[in-house]
Amino acid sequence: MSMKLRHPLQSFLRKGMIPHIWCKGCGNGIILNCFVKALDELNIDLNNVVVVSGIGCIGRISGYTNTDSFHTTHGRSIAFATGVKLAKPELKVAVISGDGDLFAIGGNHFIHAARRNMDIQVICANNFNYGMTGGQHGPTTPLEALAPTTPYGNIEHPFNLVHLAAGSGAVYVARWTVFHVRRLIESIKKALQKEGFSFIEAVTPCTEIYGRYNKMGTAVDMMKWLKEVSEIRHHYEPVKAEITPSKIIVGEFVDIEKPGYNRLLREMIAKAQVKEGEYR
């Protein structure tokens, strides 16, 4: 029997790029699914979407979405997205990248894009480690966690990403885990329609490395863990929305209105236009 089965979201995936490179049990596929599902539900023309990613496991995602997309150098996805957005403001420009890429090597670009209220959507796949290079600790690794570079336990305090995003000026900030598929899709939809800089943190299990180092069990065990330790607290103060091994505060923390960079830029350009003959 030869029956060709077609995934309902297949048209959202780039031909010839699947299968993906991600390990079994990794949550990145769920993030990809949620992202394209959000595009589907919003009925956005894929010709108007640009997906930008940096380096790391999730960095491959821009290759998988059937959109214009770019895989930048490590940490530079937000800077690239800024250039695209300002050159062609009619495009929806989404950055999907990892915690190390966006908040260690790319941290400066993140806080400044948020400060400028650049009209881009940033989704961070937070798996608590540098998966692609073998699980070294990073800017979101919890205290005491084990990694090849923290064999005696991590002594660095991790970033609270939602607090960082809110403090830097993001107009929309949410955190979910890949267990919260429906809520994550709704958040992505909201972010894609926001004027200005929006940020979504998607906590995702790295079963093969982080999970293994920290004895967190199988992929199913890690998904159960995400379910059990998550606590939904909408509008919670981002500073209090911490992540520890025993509690992950999730929800929508910021949803405010503020003029986006692009609107202010176009107003400024309109003001600067001078008629021929008026020039000094």
Add this chain to the structure above:
Amino acid sequence: MGLEVLTGTHFWQGDVACAEGAIAAGCRFFAGYPITPATEIAERMAQRLPEVGGVYIQMEDELASLTAVIGASYACVKSMTATSGPGFSLMVENIGLAFMTETPCVIVNIMRGGPSTGQPTMPGQQDVMQAKWGSHGDYEIIALSPSSVQEMFDLTIEAFNLAEKYRIPVIMLADEIVAHMWERVTIPAREAIRIVNRKKPRVPPEKYKPFSPDEDLVPPMACFGEGYRFYATGLTHDETGRPQTLSAAAQQKLVQRLCDKIRRNADKIVKVEKIMLEDAQIAVVAYGITSRGALSAIRKAREQGIKAGLLRLITLWPFPDWQISQIAEQVDAIVVPEMNYGQIVREVERTAKGTPVFFLPKLGEEPHRPSEILDTIKRAR
């Protein structure tokens, strides 16, 4: 709109002429970070780009500046950044990305004194080798060296044209003196300015292979938002853009093509100016501000009965190999003055094939005096 090309005669600073050259070439996006002695380019762009509907943005650092420029170029807006040595050091990461993803863009480096913070307000020609070799991996680059304010305008247009034609980052490698001095600049009528735009795909999106080259080794370039929905990556990739991280054949094919598209076209790209070289026995090879002192020196030498000539390098990369070899066969010696401790002189020695090369380094505040170059010409006789 007459504001795009300010046709007429102006008394301008080099940095201003550079900015105006960019706008005349069609540049509508500038991302930069303040740095002496290139800030005047950013300031002029901040004022002028909005007037012509373009975008100026000040980024958080030079890493972001060049990356934003690459992003704007992928959205089909001609784009540029400007910096100096310390900022250029940060940009080399994404010069590699621009080369690998075949991004047309222009990077202006107004060279000051290095290494490190060095002498921010003083001139130098110390970044010549960094421009060629700064980023990791094998790559080719185009670098131009203006020696007057007029050339700051003219060569910036040329830089954009070369970037568009070959889909490559082009570097304007100017020194602080050329960038800060004021001279007369003549801007031609808009119609008299030759503008090159990148090749567009001639096939529908479903047949488009973003990195499949034409015979000239340059692939046509679609823009983001045109329905081609293509993917570009800094990873080694095949003609469809798909990563090929394990295939030796893919690595060889891609890196060779990317380098060869410049190497094979070097004759078309390279520009030099030959002055009084026909009967010369001593040739001075110089570029940028140094070439002006050298011109004065060869004139003085001629007055004293020494047959000296000047080969002024307008293109530094790809290096004018055969132009040097040709001169080397003719002359008894070559004199190379430059504002560093030995960079282009190595290339001259490599291509001069045995003809004696006399090096005249200079570090610090002032450019070479004609008398210093003349003394070396006499020593080389």
